[in-house]
Amino acid sequence: MTGVYVLGVAAHPWGKWPDKPQLQLAIEALTAAADDAGLPLRDLDGLVAASSRFEGGLGWGLHANEVLQAVSESGAQAINVGGGCAAGGIAIHTAASLIASGECEVVAALGAERMPKGFIPRPPGQPDDVTDTDYLRWVAIGATNPAYWAIEARRRMYDHGTTPETLALASVTMHEHAAANPLARYRKRITVEDVLASPRVADPLHLMEICAVSDGSAALILGSEAAARRRGGPLVRVAGSAVASGRFGDPAVRIPTVSMASDGDATHTSEVAGAVLRAQAAAGIGPKDVDVLEMADNSAWHVLAWPESFGFAEPGESDRLLQDGEYGIGGRLPINPSGGFLSFGEATTAQGVLQVCELAWQLRREAGERQVPGASVGQSAVLGLGANGASVVLTA
């Protein structure tokens, strides 16, 4: 086993890019990451693509072989991984494993996405019957994705006394971070009043408290220690990475299910909690060692609930930590200096890659105005449709 290091990172700004096909977004991020690594694309031994279902890949979503065919027909191994929004994290884990095993010297993980506008619709190819809950939740209930997060948020208000203002503050904090990030989609600072005045989507969540579907791409080039020393510059190590699926009895109100256990003893959002714990174990760290967390904040509720579910805070403690600025840059555990899904924007499969790019920038001290002081350990956490979780720990 060899150590795995970050050689290069790059991302295309998130936004709406109607004039750029997904393949072009992918090529731009991959090429820029290779430049950052100081390597020609022909030096890649492998490319792992986080496959999207929305566009590209001859109908299979982003495909590594399609990208290589377009930009460097080097014969490198092309691997495609699925996993909904977790695919980016799974791609990084796969790339890291190829290097750790000694099979490859340099491997890229890539995500690129162009999203449809509005509520994410049901994917094609599923049967119209009760065996597909993604059919059922639409025809029988009309439950949109924000409805699931809103039901969690409403229950949190009951369990922990969370207020609408605190939920809004979570979004304000994410927008504060994004304001300092040139790659982010929404860079305007906002107030609690702005959030509460935005249209109600699914009570208690407002438009500015749910992620905005966006287009974007991100690439990460990983290599062996020898390759990292040849590159020079600060050594940023993939100290741990992990993939996990959900556990029986998980009480999470999980898209697109229509029922979940009420009597189980699994951790809430066990797929992500499991990945977070495994990545920490692989890195030999605990939650207190993490200096910066990039996590999937599909809604304002996630900013409060996830740090608690994953052991970074006690149940019910997030409200106060957020209010005290502990989840902001300069706080005890800065969350999403990138701006997160809420303000950076959400480009599903590319997001898991972007999270780790942001961690690398933070650990290299290249994050500019959004730099987390003294960041030397960063962790990502991402959830994929169904019950896929992935997490990466970087150290410098």
Add this chain to the structure above:
Amino acid sequence: MSAETPGVPVAEDLFEQGADGVGLIGTRCAGCGAHYFPVSLSCRNPVCDDKRTVRTTLGRTGTLYSWTVQHYRPPALYRADEWEPYAVGLVEVPEGLRVLAKLIGRDTDALEVGMPVRLVTSPLYTDADGRRVDTYAYEITGDGIGAGGGSGSPGPASSTDGPRA
């Protein structure tokens, strides 16, 4: 339109209506006793090696665990003759499940955690043949248990409420 005359279910094998009211169609594992809704292809319990699932009905009554009010019309797959913002609830039922469903029978601004509910059918739309298409829904039948804990203390919990982390 009255839901008393049975309409066409929005999906086959989703719910059934009999003399004793409406029940959700699910499965129960003969090995470990876990319940599933809708019908499951197998038992998901990793410590269960039996996995013989049998059809059952469940969820006739419950209590409101949480809810939301949807203010935007869902995509076209959700068909409704009339649309206005409506409540979607998560209802805790006796079979060890929480079930997602439309909520009826109470103003959306008067919902509270802990409200007792019963399973009913509710009309969605009229199909091309002029038939009324029904879905399942929970009807609020009583009052809740207050606004919750506040100030960080957990609210009154049912026996199946566990800590989150």
